Amino acid sequence: MPELPEVETTLRGIEPYLVNRKIKRLIVRNGSLRWPVPEQLPALMAGQRILALERRAKYLLLKLASGTAILHLGMSGNLRIVEPQTPVGKHDHVDLLVQGGKLLRFNDPRRFGCLLWHSGPGQHSLLVGLGPEPLSASFDGELLYQRSRGRKAPVKTFIMDNKVVVGVGNIYANEALFGAGVRPARAAGQISLDRYRRLADEIKDVLTRAIAQGGTTLKDFVGGDGKPGYFKQQLQVYGRAGLACPVCQRSLTEVRLGQRSTVFCKSCQR
DNA sequence: CGCTGACCCTGACGGC
DNA sequence: TGCCGTCAGGGTCAGC
Numbered sequence: 093m094p095e096l097p098e099v100e101t102t103l104r105g106i107e108p109y110l111v112n113r114k115i116k117r118l119i120v121r122n123g124s125l126r127w128p129v130p131e132q133l134p135a136l137m138a139g140q141r142i143l144a145l146e147r148r149a150k151y152l153l154l155k156l157a158s159g160t161a162i163l164h165l166g167m168s169g170n171l172r173i174v175e176p177q178t179p180v181g182k183h184d185h186v187d188l189l190v191q192g193g194k195l196l197r198f199n200d201p202r203r204f205g206c207l208l209w210h211s212g213p214g215q216h217s218l219l220v221g222l223g224p225e226p227l228s229a230s231f232d233g234e235l236l237y238q239r240s241r242g243r244k245a246p247v248k249t250f251i252m253d254n255k256v257v258v259g260v261g262n263i264y265a266n267e268a269l270f271g272a273g274v275r276p277a278r279a280a281g282q283i284s285l286d287r288y289r290r291l292a293d294e295i296k297d298v299l300t301r302a303i304a305q306g307g308t309t310l311k312d313f314v315g316g317d318g319k320p321g322y323f324k325q326q327l328q329v330y331g332r333a334g335l336a337c338p339v340c341q342r343s344l345t346e347v348r349l350g351q352r353s354t355v356f357c358k359s360c361q362r
Numbered sequence: 363c364g365c366t367g368a369c370c371c372t373g374a375c376g377g378c
Numbered sequence: 379t380g381c382c383g384t385c386a387g388g389g390t391c392a393g394c
Binding site: 094095098126150164165166167168169202204205206218254261262263264308310311313330353 | 385386387388389390
């Protein structure tokens with residue numbers, strides 16, 4: 093469900109209710125996520141003030157004085173701000189009750205998400221070795237070009253590799269490759285600098301536009317404020333296999349690359 | 363080191 | 379109505 097724009101949308105939605113408030117209580121109903129939620133986490137977090145909320149890749153970071161809570165939404169997770177008396181539903185695994193009466197509720201049917209803790213110097217091991225943020229100045233076509241030399245994996249797999257650049261998930265990888273006119277299955281190492289410049293620009297553009305629309309709601313994504321994202325209407329290829337290419341009208345083709353559904357136009361993408 | 367596929371889990375959907 | 383296979387926006391890890 094959440095790619096970078098959806099995580100960013102979530103962050104912006106919940107931030108005003110959390111930053112500079114004290115945590116009253118952390119309630120873990122089901123700590124059996126991607127990795128177990130640390131047993132001592134409720135004790136570690138209770139009573140502390142939330143200093144800041146940040147995003148790194150698709151991780152949300154809750155900064156406290158004594159450490160950082162690291163949250164990932166996986167494929168199906170979402171975070172909502174609700175009233176404390178809101179009835180607990182299926183897959184509502186974690187609640188964070190804050191000063192001022194609001195409640196941050198984590199729901200995740202598939203439980204591919206995680207909630208971890210890091211304190212002390214340096215970064216949590218999950219964050220070490222991540223590539224640059226796609227919307228930062230340190231990400232550009234030159235970086236993609238240099239990192240791809242000699243690599244035979246499909247360019248789509250390459251741009252979805254978090255060690256190369258973070259935050260490019262399946263939807264937006266498909267969209268950016270279409271926008272750049274690059275065929276997803278082409279070997280990453282055989283693509284020119286010019287084309288990588290265009291691809292990097294497209295990645296930035298599609299992510300920026302998706303954030304402006306509040307993300308993409310395919311089934312049930314909602315931001316922290318409970319509203320869906322409206323970017324779905326602007327998707328050019330993702331989820332449109334067999335339908336007409338928006339540019340040339342030819343039928344869009346679907347293949348699988350790295351176990352991910354991949355949709356492209358055989359005439360517009362080379 | 364790079365690449366591929368299995369795997370974690372629930373739910374929705376289509377075919378029979 | 380139910381059963382079965384397939385697929386889904388994420389990422390890690392083992393094995394070659």
